[in-house]
Each structure stands twice: as C-alpha cells, then as structure tokens.
Amino acid sequence: MPLVRNGKIVDDLFIRILDDAVVPDDVAAIVPAARLLADAGEFVQRGGATGVLWPNDRNVSELAPHLGRLALVALVFPNFRDGRAYSQARILRERHHFRGELRATGQVLRDQFLLLYRAGFDAFEVSKPADAPAFIKAIERYSAFYQPAVDAPAPAFRRRSVKNFRSDQPVN
C-alpha cells in the first residue's frame, strides 16, 4: 500500500504496533490509542518518533494533552463512506493546532483525496496502488472553494466580498 506524503510517494518510516507487542525503542512507531492512553509515560522516553492510531468513534479531544509529544496521528476510514474522521481531522488541526503528520488510513481512494487534504490530512495510505500517482492531479482539480477549511482558512465569501481581508480581522 503506497504512502503519499506532501504530495509524493514516500517510504513509510513508521511501523505499526499491534495491541500488546513490544515497542522497539529507536524506530518510529504507530501505537494503538488504548496503549497511549493507558501509559503515556511509556512513550515519552523513546528514541524513535511516536504516532497514534485513533479510532473514528472516540472523541479526538482526548488526545489534546498528548499532541505535543506525537509526531503523527493516524485516523481511520473503515470504508470511504464513513466520514467521521473528516471532523476529527479538522478538530485536531483547527482547534488543537496539531502540526504533526495527519495520516488517512483504511479505505483511502482517489476520489476522496481532495476532501481529505482540505480537512487537514497530509499523509495518505492509499488503498489502490494506481491511485497514488494521481494524487496531485486530484487535489489540483478544483481551483476554488466556497467554504473555509484547513487548507484555506478564509472562505470564498471573504476573499471576494471583503477587500484586503486579514484573518485576524474582527467580524461584527
């Protein structure tokens, strides 16, 4: 399964840790949510980067206290029609200002790349290998959007209705 990160097909430097497997110290590893929450201290001392795999039915704000130490959050699309992780992604980026890698996992298809990207994902475990090279084309397909999102915090209505809009400009 190819990994697309920042628009390019790259090697995945993270390994996946299953429920109670030992976490090797020096490699980048993605651990299950339950493990991180059970013993956050365990991961503070590690040499390698730590990421977490966060299920889509758990409040993502529980991650807030740990975000500073996490290099990666992987969110899950059990199938592409289950859109809960879009909300989680925006909340992580916009409310908790998470700046690490936000990775889409599960059923991740080409026709959802753009939405995922706009919701704040920057890494994609692409389900179908043939979709990976089409990534840039998919996210450049549209040249404008109406609503604000992670990729464009100013909505179209501001860009076209208020000249010299600054995002810190007070409204009303």
Next chain:
Amino acid sequence: MYIYDDLDRRLVAERVDEFRDQVARRLSGELTEEEFKPLRLMNGVYLQLHAYMLRIAIPYGTLSSAQLRTLAQIARRYDRNYGHFTTRQNLQFNWIKLSDLPDVMADLASTGLHGMQTSGNCVRNITTDQWAGVATDEVEDPRIFAEILRQHSTMHPEFTYLPRKFKIAITAAPHDRAAVRVHDIGLRLHRNGAGETGFEVIVGGGLGRAPFVGKTIKPFLAKRDLLSYVEAILRVYNQYGRRDNIYKARIKILVHDMGAEKFAAEVDAEWLNIKDGALAIDPAFIDDIAGRFRYPRYEMVIDNPAALKRAQVTNPRFENWFKNAVSPHKAPGYSIVTLSLKPEGGPPGDATSEQMDRIADLADRYSFGEIRVGHEQNLVLPHVAQGDLPAIWAALDEIGVATPNVSLVSDIIACPGLDYCSLANTRSIPVAQELTRRFKSLDAQRAIGRLHINISGCINACGHHHVGHIGILGVEKNGQEFFQITLGGRADEKAELGTLLGPAVPYAEVADVIEDVVATYVELRERPDELFVETVKRLGVEPFKERVYAAR
C-alpha cells in the same frame, strides 16, 4: 435570480471535468460500482428500473428562462422529451444514458445548472418558499440565506460523507410554504421582540420510515451565526449519527435518541468553539450575496386594471382560473401565477420540452424571465402584471398548464413510484391519474375546497404522504399492490403527521376509498370553509373509518 460569478462558474465546470473522468474510470472498470455509486449519486445520478435518472438542482426553486430552455433542450436531446418536477424543487430526467451524462452535465453548466448534491449522504439542495421575494407576508427574502448555505455546503470537505442525506429548508413567512418542520434542519426567518431578524432553528424533522415533526433547539439565532451554528449541528451529527443501520441514520433518530435538549447542548458546546471564527457572517457578506440577486424593476401599475376586470366579467373560464391560480404579490399591480402541472389524467409534475420552451418564452415576456418551482410540483411565474393576466392565461391554457385546480383535490403530489423507481413497493402515478379522473369536475373540486393528496410508492416518502391531508402509501402484500391511507397530515406551520385510517386497501379500491373519505368530509364539515384537515382534527378519523370500512 442569483447571478453566477466567475468562481461559481469555475466550480461547476471543474465538477463536470471531474465527473467526466469518474465516468470514464467506471466504464473502463477502474472504479467498481461500489466505489462509483456514491460519486454518481453526489452528482444526482441514480440507476432506476429502466435507465439512469438524473436529478438536477433548482436552488431555492428559482429558474431563469435560459435555464428552463436548457432543460427542455436536454430532454429533447438526451431523454424522452419531458422532465419531472419533484417535491424538493428538483427536476428529474428518467431516461438518461451514463455514457451521455458528462455531456449533459456540460450542457447544464452552460446556464449554471448542475446535479451536485441532489443525492448522496451530504447536504442536499436547500429548499425554500417558491414565493420567496414576492410573497406579501415575508420578513425578508429567504433565498439570500439559502444561497449562503448552498455555497457553504457545496463540496464541504467535512460533511460530504455524513451518516445519511441531509435536507435543509428555509421559510421567511408566517405561512410556511417550505415545510420546514419536516426537514433535517428547518429555518424560520422571523423578527424578534427587539425588531431584529434571525432564525428559529428546528432540527430532526423528517418523513420516511420514522416520521417526526422537528424540534426547535434555538428560538432565535442571529444571522451572523447561521453558518457556524449549522456547521456545529452537522459536526455533532457527523460524529454521533448512527452508521450501523441505514434506517436509523438520519439526524431525526439521533435527536430522538439523545433528546432534543441534550442534542441542543452538544451543538451549543461545539458552536462555542467556532462561532467567532471564520464562519461568522458580517453584514458586508450578506450585502454581497444579496447584491448578486437580480430583482425585477417593476413598472408603476395599479391593482385591478380595467383589462383584468373586463376579462373577469366576460370570461367565466378565465375568472375560475384567476380565482384559483393567481395570488397576491408584494408589488402593486402584480400577481403571482401558479401553473398547474396536474392536468386531468396526467402524471403529476411532468412537463414536456415544448411546454418548458413555451413557459420560458412566457416568462421572458410577462415575468422578467423568471420561473419558480414549488414543492407541490407546480411551476410559478412570479411577477406578472395584472393587466397581462388575460393574455397569459390564454397562452397557458393552450399548453395545458392552466387547469384551475391549484391546491384542490386533483392537485395531487405523487412520487414516481414503481413505474420508474427501483425502491418502490407500488405504483403511485396511475393512482394519481385515476383520482384526477374521479374528481374531474372543477365545480365539485371547488365545493370540496383546499385538500392535498400526497402519494408515495414506498416508505421513503418522496411523495410526503405523512403530511398530506390525505396520505396514500404503497405497501406490498403477497406480491400485490396495497395502499395505506392516512388522514389529517399537514406540512405547513401547523405541521402534523397523518393518522392511519385502517387496514391497507388493494390497488383497485383506492380511488373508491378516497371518494368515500372526501364525501364523508363534505357531509361532516361544520361550514363550507372548514378545511378537510380541520374536520379531521375536530372529529378524528373514526367517522371516516366507519364509513369507508362499513362498505367493504
């Protein structure tokens, strides 16, 4: 009319390109049907019994004459010369080929039309009062806010894969012509005690398998907060709405299971986080969107001009139509004209290419190039000078859309049913057709008064049967078509769900039963202007039940 700018046009054009690419990948087998289906649905493409069906959005029910001609042309070129206006202010073509659809979409885009988000688990076409902007009783033009919501919800990166479809309706008049209480979100624009305008926010209404009248969770929401509050509702729904059972996935079930108060508290908590962010609406933005609407420049004309009065006294057919299909307009000397797409024996809501072209011409000549589509599946010419009414009546009569039966018993709302729809239990159009024949006497219809019959071919309730004064729902019994009848539903500001009359009746008896119900009403009403729904409210369904089932 909302006038597209470059951004609006570009987005629709890019969507056409994307869809062309998706169709090509599907036809080549690169996309499986499972992967493609949500993509085509999001562009309004269904697969029905005989062919693909394309549903085109008519945002807030407003069409230009150029757009109506485009629809006529598409019907001629790619379909079978007609289209079907639906209860959600959309238009459907029933005989489209998938391989033609990218070209159809490109043709639509040439006049700013599209099928985006007319299906799929996303925010659907925002509906409103078909008399918006011209009604005498409205507070403000609700289409401005429908457009703001349309833009916000179009290709929303967070809310395109919701648990289930999501329908928003807005009204800005005390008399609700947009059925806001039976939508996922209903918005009622009104003035509060302090004289400010804002929205009552109603959530969790809806028909279908578990019908609910929506609950008010915010009696007054400032306009500034409209988008952030709607976003908060959608976000709560996206996270907590059920995804394990398609029949329990609508927001109405979440609101019901959580309780409206708890749901409102969740929304408020979410809203606090985002209300002062990028979605806060400033007055300049509202002005900007309002400025994109083109309003007619009405002439200075007087009410009841001589030409109108003369026609009223000299032509009884005209007078009957005038009393039935012409409504007061906010501008002096103008009227709102409803075009009945319910001729005797015709499929409700269908219009041929020729009719569409002629209506477009009439709109240019008499209604500032504008046409409206209402949820009752009729069309409206919204700005007709009263002096032109006799001429426009003659022209409408010639093309069969001047039947003076608006809001009468033969103005039936019906879904496509088993004649087209792959989900249907039973047919609904032939039931409607038979009823229009039974009640063909216009004198008798006028004596009966306002009465809405709504027919759905299955529990999905596209014909809104729960809120029909008389609702007819198709069910299957041992492979045969049967129909459940409900009485006393209504979709307006006094929204209520109908009460079941009794056991389902077979196809061949439906029209007889409805005739009995109507006859019973005429006998039991207290005065000639007691509406059918009022009589049912006063007496319950028992007297109707006795009469109907005693004979069977």
Next chain:
Amino acid sequence: MTAPSQQKLKVHGSVVVTANRLGDGAVVHWMAGGGWSAELGKAAVVTNAQAAKELLAAATADDVNAVGAYIAPVELNSDGVQPGNLRERIRVGGPTFDLPITFGI
C-alpha cells in the same frame, strides 16, 4: 415488491438473473453461456435455489458490463419467457401509462 437487494434466496418456479447495463442502464438478463442480453427470451432460466445462486455468482462477477444483478421470477408460457411480477413487467415493458409526450402540445 421488496427491493431485490433485500431478497432472501427462495426460489419458487422459474427465475432468471437480471441487471441493468452499465453504459445506458437498459434492462439485461444473464445468458446460459455467460454474458448479457436485452432479450428476456435469451436469459438462462433455472428452477432451484442452488442453480440460481450459481447463476447470480457468475453474473455479479461481471461488474463492468452490468450492475445490480438479482434474481427475478419469470413465467413460461406458449409465448416463451415472460416477466413474473409487476415490477419485472414494468422493467421490461416500461411505465404503465402513456408518457407525457402525448399530453399538452
């Protein structure tokens, strides 16, 4: 008519496998040697659940030429294979009323 997707596999009498053609949505039927035909008369007709299941499996394996395959009842009479219920009659014969082209002008 219960939507075919919710159908339990009980076979009484004769059945065929039917679907809609991908490119234009037209009604098509699975033939005995494989492949689809718009003519019901060319459809493979079977009479028991096992055979129907096998037919359906073969038909659904083809996701490119037709979609939404399911088992539909047919009747055999002197005119050949006929649709076995109202839904199938409408699929084969079209809507049960005159299309609007004959109304208005």
